[in-house]
Amino acid sequence: MEQVFSYIIGLGAAVMMPIIFTVLGVCIGIKFSKALKSGLYVGVGFVGLSVITALLTSSLGPALSDVVRIYGLELKVFDMGWPAAASVAYNTLVGSFIIPVCLGVNLVLLLLGCTRTVNIDLWNYWHFAFIGAVVYFMTQSVAWGFFAAIVCYVITLVLADITAKRFQKFYPGMEGISIPQPFCQGFMPFAVAINKALDYVPGINKVNIDSEGMKKKFGLFGEPLVLGVIIGIIIGCLACKDFTEMVDKIPATLGLGIKMGAVMELIPRITSLFIEGLKPISEATRELIAKKFGGKKELYIGMSPALVIGHPTTLVVSLLLIPVTLVLAVVLPGNQFLPLASLAGMFYVFVMVLPFTNGNVLRSFIVGLIVMAIGLYFVTWMAPDFTAAAHYVQEIHPEDASVAVPSGFEAGALDFASSPLSTIIYACMKYLSYIGAGILALGTIALVLWNRKKING
Numbered sequence: 001m002e003q004v005f006s007y008i009i010g011l012g013a014a015v016m017m018p019i020i021f022t023v024l025g026v027c028i029g030i031k032f033s034k035a036l037k038s039g040l041y042v043g044v045g046f047v048g049l050s051v052i053t054a055l056l057t058s059s060l061g062p063a064l065s066d067v068v069r070i071y072g073l074e075l076k077v078f079d080m081g082w083p084a085a086a087s088v089a090y091n092t093l094v095g096s097f098i099i100p101v102c103l104g105v106n107l108v109l110l111l112l113g114c115t116r117t118v119n120i121d122l123w124n125y126w127h128f129a130f131i132g133a134v135v136y137f138m139t140q141s142v143a144w145g146f147f148a149a150i151v152c153y154v155i156t157l158v159l160a161d162i163t164a165k166r167f168q169k170f171y172p173g174m175e176g177i178s179i180p181q182p183f184c185q186g187f188m189p190f191a192v193a194i195n196k197a198l199d200y201v202p203g204i205n206k207v208n209i210d211s212e213g214m215k216k217k218f219g220l221f222g223e224p225l226v227l228g229v230i231i232g233i234i235i236g237c238l239a240c241k242d243f244t245e246m247v248d249k250i251p252a253t254l255g256l257g258i259k260m261g262a263v264m265e266l267i268p269r270i271t272s273l274f275i276e277g278l279k280p281i282s283e284a285t286r287e288l289i290a291k292k293f294g295g296k297k298e299l300y301i302g303m304s305p306a307l308v309i310g311h312p313t314t315l316v317v318s319l320l321l322i323p324v325t326l327v328l329a330v331v332l333p334g335n336q337f338l339p340l341a342s343l344a345g346m347f348y349v350f351v352m353v354l355p356f357t358n359g360n361v362l363r364s365f366i367v368g369l370i371v372m373a374i375g376l377y378f379v380t381w382m383a384p385d386f387t388a389a390a391h392y393v394q395e396i397h398p399e400d401a402s403v404a405v406p407s408g409f410e411a412g413a414l415d416f417a418s419s420p421l422s423t424i425i426y427a428c429m430k431y432l433s434y435i436g437a438g439i440l441a442l443g444t445i446a447l448v449l450w451n452r453k454k455i456n457g
Contacts, residue, residue: 014050017304018043020120021281028284041277048270049306052263053344057081059232059259064326064340066239073330073338077383078409081341083402084390085413089129091393091400094136094145098129101146102153109157110299114452117160119153119180119302127182128153131422134382135429137389144437148425151440152182155421157302158451159185163352164300170355171308173275176282180302184351186421187371191353194367204366210313210359224264224315231319232260238323264319267347268310275307305351313359318346321368328373337379342414375418382417382426383410 018039025035067073089095099122109115128149136145160180168174179185199205236253240246246253278301285301308314322343329338349368357363387410390403397403405411416422428436 014043014046016123025281028288030284038277038280041273045273052266056263057344059256063235063239070241075336075338077337077380077412078406079339079341080411080413082415085130085415086126087400087402088389088393089126089133092133093142094132095129098125113456114448115157115161117157117178117180117300117302121302121304124181127416130416131425133389134385138385151444152425154444156180156182156185158447161451166355177303178300179305181305182421183416183419184305186419188352190371191356191367195357195363198363207362209361224312225261228264229257229261232257264315271310305348309347313354313361313364314347314350317364317368325372329376335376335380337376337412339414345415378423379412379417383412387411
């Protein structure tokens with residue numbers, strides 16, 4: 001069984017999602033040809049997105065490494081990126097059975113009327129497996145590992161239900177969709193609280209500039225494409241140790257600018273493929289539910305946040321935060337994590353932030369600044385147990401280079417390790433033991449019962 005699920009996960013999102021969508025489409029009454037086309041569009045979207053994020057990391061990585069070398073930025077927690085986190089997640093007993101266990105939990109909650117979300121974003125189940133794996137290595141208990149993973153899964157389903165309407169209203173073409181991905185949902189309470197607090201800050205509470213407003217206010221320089229080029233050139237200049245090297249590297253610096261501009265321009269075009277593939281499935285699901293339940297019960301399809309990371313505000317704020325996060329990593333006292341490989345995941349921070357800031361660039365940037373500052377400490381905090389898990393996976397899979405922690409360093413990654421949701425679960429299990437587990441269990445049950453009352457209310 002473990003080998004079967006490891007094989008399925010090994011297919012990757014680009015292969016898994018077309019299969020899932022084709023089967024799902026046929027099951028809900030769509031013609032096979034239409035369901036297959038829908039699934040393939042989603043698969044192509046994942047391929048395109050992976051190509052663009054690879055362009056981002058391969059282009060930005062060397063320049064940021066030069067910045068680290070030139071300015072002597074040495075911190076002890078090495079950025080392993082999301083591949084290491086996913087490898088740790090799926091190469092444990094918890095990860096091997098995370099899909100059937102969580103799908104079973106989802107089905108039970110649906111039958112009991114405790115959730116509206118059907119989470120088919122199977123690839124991102126690694127987030128649940130990751131916190132389960134870290135808790136497993138921390139407690140040396142598989143049972144506690146599954147407990148942590150299931151708690152994270154259930155809380156995420158409730159948060160997906162709570163935010164679904166707001167998500168659908170803000171992002172066009174997302175009717176019937178929710179986002180049950182814990183990394184994104186973990187930042188949502190911060191977005192709500194910080195956005196509300198900014199209402200009382202003079203000056204900021206009157207600034208309301210979204211991506212379209214930026215274009216009107218700053219003209220050409222407000223375009224995400226142009227902003228990407230400018231920031232790419234600035235980073236290229238910072239990667240030069242003196243003026244002579246800056247002159248010598250003009251072609252490379254301009255090339256980095258163009259590549260960053262390409263990332264900003266191409267991601268929205270690629271994410272449109274997700275929407276095109278998703279639309280027939282979404283429409284057919286709503287029709288089926290209306291027919292079976294007479295419109296009394298509304299269900300949401302839980303999908304990957306990759307669907308909407310092409311929003312202009314997300315792109316602009318993410319690119320602005322990349323150099324700012326590097327500065328934060330160096331100046332924040334006590335932080336030991338320097339993000340490099342994880343910076344491509346910055347786009348996913350804002351998926352559930354924008355619906356609450358209404359796409360306001362300034363407010364989204366402030367939210368991002370605060371959660372990234374806190375997130376750096378979270379990664380530093382979790383690093384010892386993440387490192388232990390990575391060493392274990394490397395022992396059983398020595399060929400897996402993604403989990404090879406450099407000598408003298410500990411392992412870290414922004415992806416999910418920086419999420420408040422993962423940190424709360426981790427802290428409760430690490431420092432409060434049975435009391436922490438009780439708090440998590442009671443809190444999760446209370447959320448589920450509240451959500452059930454809200455759904456059936």
